[in-house]
Amino acid sequence: MIYLDNAATTRTDPEVAAEMLPFFSENYGNPSGIYGIAQKSRAAVTAAREKTAHVIGCRSDEIYFTSCGSEADNWALKAAFEAYSEKGKHIITTKIEHPAILNTCEYLERERGAEITRLDVDEDGVVDLRELEAAIRPDTILISVMTANNEIGTIEPIREIGEIARRRGVLFHTDAVQAFGQIPMNVDELNIDMLSASAHKFNGPKGAGFLYIRKGVGIRSFLHGGAQEHNRRAGTENVPGIVGLGAAAKKAEETLVRKMEKETRLRDYLIRRIREEVPNVKLNGPDPADAKGGERLPNNVNFSFEFVEGESLLIMLDMRQICASSGSACSSGSLSPSHVLKAIGLSDSLAHGALRLTLSAETTAEELDTTVEAIREIVERLRGMSPKYEAYRNGTLESET
């Protein structure tokens, strides 16, 4: 099997899993208890909190563990909306956010009277800073812009956005689910007030995430109940999950530079080969070969193959044991054209022909060679059966790429 869907989820690092194991059947105590095994759980949670805080340069009591990235996103938005309702009801976000942000905004808009500005992005998926600043109003309470896009890998100008938010006195939240552990991030340097992340995206376990909340940000509890997480997030701690998150965060921090170097090299190799060997393709998201273009996650490749139905391409890759995705895993159930690809101006047909390949530190050049071979053959076959491709060859249909 060749696994190229690391933006959907990653393999839990065996070392991480090993660290988690004692917290199932040996040290199973509730961290709130006073006895020995409870103390061990508590100490492990604290250690995980410290490891996690270290990665983004914050205090450990600013890390709040959640069940997933989506919970962190929901919490940040809904609780900020409630806490700052006296200031206003206006939230600024973008059109290419993850559904955890977009659908939460829609909920706040529909049910709670929020006013939402959804910023456009350019053809690389980058937010325009002037537009962002112009959208700020006296009643704007929150700006939420993702650090990096899950589908096309665009890295947003977070530092500049944070700087604008700070200058204008607006809270800044970033969904860093795709970025945490993949690129360096420091909440002070980037002027971030709240940050969401999820363990299973950086070789940790599923079912564990966190929200960073800067000291002084007055949002309250989202899950009411016991006094866990400094009274801000009730529910008995998912100790094994939190331990895994912490271990994975630490490992990600330690290996970050090497991992980025390797992934970037393989990413550029994959992009170059597909471009050279498959005609009528479009790279979606920033082009690493274009110095003036936006920045791109080291592990993300996203191509549209013209005259090809992405769904068929994916199935045929799966038949060859190659795991890829057409966009975000979350939308593959619905499969209406990706909102991200639409936002960067792709036609429906190009959006339907999109393929996302996301690498990991374990990906090898040989795996990519096999993948390029497979893509070349499959695309050729599918085009051979496509009336649109025939029309293109006859000169009655123009290419979009």
Added chain:
Amino acid sequence: MLERQGFHRDLTCESCVGSNRHRGSEQRIGTKNENEIRENMSDRKTVVVGMSGGVDSSTAAYLLKEQGYHVIGVTMQIWQEENECQMQAEGGCCGISAVEDARRVAEVLGIPYYVMNFKDVFQKKVIDYFTAEYLAGRTPNPCIACNRYVKWESLLKRSLEIGADYIATGHYARIRRLENGRYAIATSVTAAKDQTYALYGLTQEQLSRTLMPIGDYSKPEVREIAERAGLPVAHKHDSQEICFVPDGDYAAFIERDTGRKMPEGNFVTKDGKILGRHRGIIHYTIGQRRGLDLPMGERVFVTEIRPETNEVVIGTGSDVFTDTLKADHLTFMGIEDLPMGEEEHFLAKIRYNHRGTGCLVKRTGEDEITCTFEEPVRAVTPGQALVYYRDGYVAGGGIIRE
């Protein structure tokens, strides 16, 4: 006549190779025919089974796998989103639970399984058509459009793309190659579950690449096979209503879909005498008796719907019977054509559950046939299909115009 010849003589249909059609040998249910297996193994054919999560298509997948095919399960996602919760509650044929059921069956069978998205084509070819027909005062059959454009045209295309040789479904119908070389759908052995009516529009190319492995079985047999195979859906209930209107309230669906409230209008007699007010033409269909709320002293029925004047015409029992109709949008299956001016004898059905009435079908126009029944038929409904049969196979069909 073909019916009487028995099946074995007609096994020229490539698409039936491997299909377990040897009735009468009950021990064969769910078992392999060794010769067929060997044949298939040497050149193992790939078949995509459209899986709804129900017992019929699950059993179809099981039978094909037993027969040695390389089976790929596919659920067509055609209708979801807004009605997701409702669909889940109803357990209809295309909601999330359907996908999960189909996935579980695929897991049990050990076959690859995919969800394919056909929402665009379903909206265009089925829902838009359904709504437009109702607004025009006709009563459409969306299953026919879905079969033709979604289940066959789109699924077959995708399936061929990914390397399949055939598609298969859980229909209670059989595909046969006739003496004239044409493929046709024959009624199932169990008339109670015959589904040929909604399949009359399939093309020769589509039929030549379609397998219907449960067409030789009755519903109880299919359930028995499913149970013996350990399929987790053996006891699932059948879906009844049109899948995208699970509550059966077509009028409410159309008003939601179009965003328009349909205007009330008059119930009138054939000669235009006003009898009362109706709730909007989409609430009515030809032959309808219930919900009219007209104190007429005798049993009355809807006999005509006039969209241009927004009137619903009411008549008595004798008015809902006719002995002739015209149909267009002609397609031919078992016969190649019906030459202009010629007429031939068939058995015709005018709706899904119609048992069939003998008739003469005459070609009266480029895209028009006139069907004259041997005895009057009740509630001929514009928009429904006329499907005519000979010797149990579908010969051709069209859409009833008047």
